[in-house]
């Protein structure tokens with residue numbers, strides 16, 4: 084693999100060459116969803132064009148071929164995250180469904196009153212609400228790891244939260260709102276020492292650094308295809324075989340059974356037990372193509388390239404008066420969350436003004452309302468970078484922000500103080 088040639092890469096993303104009005108598109112919202120390269124678009128189109136049939140069910144060659152495509156995608160996923168075997172990689176709709184599957188199938192079958200689940204303040208709602216639902220259904224309790232003002236987990240507090248009642252520790256690998264990269268290996272080791280299992284929400288990591296679930300010794304690991312340059316509607320739940328085999332089915336239906344009788348049914352083994360109904364075959368094919376595309380570039384180059392862009396963007400934004408960066412962890416992915424405070428400009432206005440210049444960022448709570456509350460803000464503006472961004476994107480973004488601030492300062496100074504009435 085070679086260092087990132089972002090121009091050669093950008094040419095593989097047709098969507099990036101469009102203009103918004105007269106402005107070239109500057110896409111800085113990859114944490115919400117990444118764009119897809121032609122390799123993925125063509126793989127999915129090719130599947131629809133000449134390979135589609137339902138899988139696992141027919142003897143005819145077209146169906147056998149589609150089944151092979153689907154299972155080859157699973158094997159590609161297993162290799163990408165270094166799972167012990169493809170059957171430990173379940174296809175889901177995305178990170179949200181992956182986490183809900185564990186909360187429903189493992190959580191509701193295992194958790195007892197008084198058991199404890201440890202989450203963190205950084206979590207996305209999809210790694211909070213499923214656990215609240217499981218806790219309500221079982222009498223388990225949720226504990227929360229606090230963060231410092233930089234947006235880093237307080238590991239001493241985490242160690243104090245661990246106890247013999249801890250059944251699961253569920254945290255994200257990277258914060259989508261702040262970019263904080265969490266020490267998940269250390270978190271897992273300490274959870275196991277306390278006798279707890281671990282689920283890692285890897286949605287914001289898998290496209291930015293190597294994932295090795297066996298080296299991490301994660302019990303469950305979840306991610307989405309559409310944050311990995313793949314299609315929406317396809318994601319992965321990795322789980323250790325012995326844990327998945329001990330879990331009851333998540334959904335009932337075709338393919339997840341061995342034998343169905345009205346007197347009772349028996350269920351299929353892994354992975355089919357957790358893949359009821361016709362799956363998103365094209366999505367899996369697209370995810371497999373996305374992983375092969377990333378591997379051809381070399382994940383080991385992507386992180387350093389993005390870190391270079393992050394350093395330049397951070398330097399530019401820090402020079403903008405009144406801009407306050409939120410999330411200043413020592414280890415961060417290429418995410419810049421900020422607010423404009425002096426003069427105040429709402430994040431909605433920032434997003435709207437940037438859109439008028441063709442620049443796409445996300446504004447709001449980023450499905451992390453507890454984190455926003457902890458930070459003392461209702462929302463942030465967030466720019467998130469990927470390997471198809473370049474320095475020109477950063478310059479355009481920072482110049483536009485400076486312009487927005489200058490205009491707000493002019494407007495603020497133009498406000499006429501009411502003359503005091505005598």
Ligand SMILES: Cc1ncc(COP(=O)(O)O)c(CN[C@@H](CS)C(=O)O)c1O
Pocket residue numbers: 114115116176177178179180207209210255257258259260284286287307309445449450
């Ligand atoms: C850490 C983390 N965990 C779970 C999810 C949910 O992924 P789904 O593919 O929607 O199921 C996301 C998706 N975060 C998007 C949409 S809110 C963002 O703009 O940050 C995430 O970042």
